[in-house]
Amino acid sequence: MGGGLALLFAENGVNVGLSDPSEKMMDQVIEKAENAGYHNKIKKFTDYGALTKYLSKPRLLVFSLPHGSVGDKVLGGLMPHLSKGDIILDCGNEHFANTERRQTKCKDTGIHYLGVGVSGGYQAARAGPSICPGGDEEALKMVIPLLERIAAKDKNGKPCVGIIGRGGAGHYVKMIHNGIEHGMMSAICEAWGMMRKLGMGYEEIGNVFKKWNDSGELRGTFLISIGADLSHKRDSASPSNPLVISQVLDKVVQDVTGEEGTGVWSNTEAIEQHVPAFTLNVAHALRLASAYRGERVQANETSNGGFPAEKLQLQDKEAFIEDLRQATYAACVASYIQGLNVILRADKAHDWNINYANVWQIWRGGCIIQADYISDVLLSARLKSRNREDVNLLFDPKTMEDVRKCYPALRRVVAKAVEADQVAPALSASLEYFKVVTGTDLPTSFYEAELDYFGSHMFDKKGEKGTGAPTEGKYHFEWKPATSQKQEYGKSKL
Numbered sequence: 001m002g003g004g005l006a007l008l009f010a011e012n013g014v015n016v017g018l019s020d021p022s023e024k025m026m027d028q029v030i031e032k033a034e035n036a037g038y039h040n041k042i043k044k045f046t047d048y049g050a051l052t053k054y055l056s057k058p059r060l061l062v063f064s065l066p067h068g069s070v071g072d073k074v075l076g077g078l079m080p081h082l083s084k085g086d087i088i089l090d091c092g093n094e095h096f097a098n099t100e101r102r103q104t105k106c107k108d109t110g111i112h113y114l115g116v117g118v119s120g121g122y123q124a125a126r127a128g129p130s131i132c133p134g135g136d137e138e139a140l141k142m143v144i145p146l147l148e149r150i151a152a153k154d155k156n157g158k159p160c161v162g163i164i165g166r167g168g169a170g171h172y173v174k175m176i177h178n179g180i181e182h183g184m185m186s187a188i189c190e191a192w193g194m195m196r197k198l199g200m201g202y203e204e205i206g207n208v209f210k211k212w213n214d215s216g217e218l219r220g221t222f223l224i225s226i227g228a229d230l231s232h233k234r235d236s237a238s239p240s241n242p243l244v245i246s247q248v249l250d251k252v253v254q255d256v257t258g259e260e261g262t263g264v265w266s267n268t269e270a271i272e273q274h275v276p277a278f279t280l281n282v283a284h285a286l287r288l289a290s291a292y293r294g295e296r297v298q299a300n301e302t303s304n305g306g307f308p309a310e311k312l313q314l315q316d317k318e319a320f321i322e323d324l325r326q327a328t329y330a331a332c333v334a335s336y337i338q339g340l341n342v343i344l345r346a347d348k349a350h351d352w353n354i355n356y357a358n359v360w361q362i363w364r365g366g367c368i369i370q371a372d373y374i375s376d377v378l379l380s381a382r383l384k385s386r387n388r389e390d391v392n393l394l395f396d397p398k399t400m401e402d403v404r405k406c407y408p409a410l411r412r413v414v415a416k417a418v419e420a421d422q423v424a425p426a427l428s429a430s431l432e433y434f435k436v437v438t439g440t441d442l443p444t445s446f447y448e449a450e451l452d453y454f455g456s457h458m459f460d461k462k463g464e465k466g467t468g469a470p471t472e473g474k475y476h477f478e479w480k481p482a483t484s485q486k487q488e489y490g491k492s493k494l
């Protein structure tokens, strides 16, 4: 990522001082810059003193580092060489609490530390990413013109960058972007898995994804478009020239290795903010289960072969593929709703003053969750208003009209998945999500009664006004009076 960003800045006329523990890596980046004609635009530095002397003041420093202690170490090493007015853009996927801690550390020195989420993968780092900056407004205003130059552009040519909010808001919104990404990826891979069990070939599925990406509610969805593309890629270095996808093992590990943090943090945050995020939680659980392949093999053997998916028996394959498309769309919408609701709660809790119009703009192009229909038709009207009350798409008539339209297809797909032991956690969770969050007669009446029975946790009564808020109920019923140990067990047992 860092190398791509360095080349992108150089391409935009910026003189770049590069610093990395590996000189070889720096030499490679410089060679690429030279080959691209950006002569002497990138210079390498092996110590921070020389680097900071090279940079003109106020200095602009861009971090592209692994999350956690590395950022602290690099910041600590740089700080003695920096001065008031210098600006640091932390372009990694850092935890927002680390960002805010570093902002506090820098505050008295006049150095600005900005949390700048960057999305679109390493290709976008080179070609122009979606950029999600947060922090001190004065410093943000200084860097926005440069960021606008390097950012991805939406289809109207407008840069996919904008001030997100105070403190760690930029990194927070990027973290939730990744949570939404995981919900969408889970639904898409589940649909892919079902098409495989329909007996479809990899390239045939790629062609279906291409159609989905070309028109309808999944049009312009980056993750679908790369799915279409990757389905046709062959490894020409291998003698049998196989499709690469046919060789990829079913293992997603970066939550477990800690290589990336956003999968864990986005789910932790959904729980911390008390937001029901069925799709995101379950998508994460699928990643976790997939990571431990060895344990899955062991459990498979222990259970005499596990519960492998059967071939899907269908009357009408084309109709089922259309159901899959609608179900995938519904799960993508569920992911967006859940993610936005986490952001909304956190925004209120931290008072970040998030600019939702800018959140909309940065998700319009260049990022992994880019989904043109969702952006143009669902998010546009709601987020552009910048009104917090509009952010919850469960209250948006157009979103809910779409959900209602796709719900039967989602239900048919989940029912088929259950029938044939297909893996469909995010699709199933999305079905449950819509059922539950719009439900007005949940079985939690019984749950609440049991809680009151054993814990005197109180309940509200049906038919009373003013019971919509998540506040403790007013009633306790003495379901079973507490009795002494003697009364409970009888003398003989004591």
Ligand SMILES: NC(=O)C1=CN([C@@H]2O[C@H](COP(=O)(O)OP(=O)(O)OC[C@H]3O[C@@H](n4cnc5c(N)ncnc54)[C@H](OP(=O)(O)O)[C@@H]3O)[C@@H](O)[C@H]2O)C=CC1
Pocket (backbone or CB within 6 Å): 001, 002, 020, 021, 022, 025, 064, 065, 066, 067, 070, 073, 074, 091, 092, 093, 094, 118, 119, 120, 121, 122, 260
């Ligand atoms: N990969 C992606 O698609 C995306 C990644 N990101 C985020 O961008 C950041 C970078 O990602 P990525 O490029 O994939 O990760 P890499 O691990 O490839 O790059 C991290 C860089 O940090 C350097 N580094 C490690 N430790 C130190 C240290 N102590 N001091 C100075 N530099 C150090 C590494 O140096 P070296 O290895 O040379 O020793 C390497 O150049 C991460 O926060 C990631 O979450 C964001 C969006 C997309």
Ligand SMILES: O=C(CO)[C@H](O)[C@H](O)COP(=O)(O)O
Pocket (backbone or CB within 6 Å): 093, 118, 119, 120, 121, 178, 181, 254, 255, 260, 261, 262, 263, 368
């Ligand atoms: O931030 C990203 C995209 O938005 C990076 O690609 C990141 O490496 C994805 O990893 P994870 O699936 O663990 O979030």
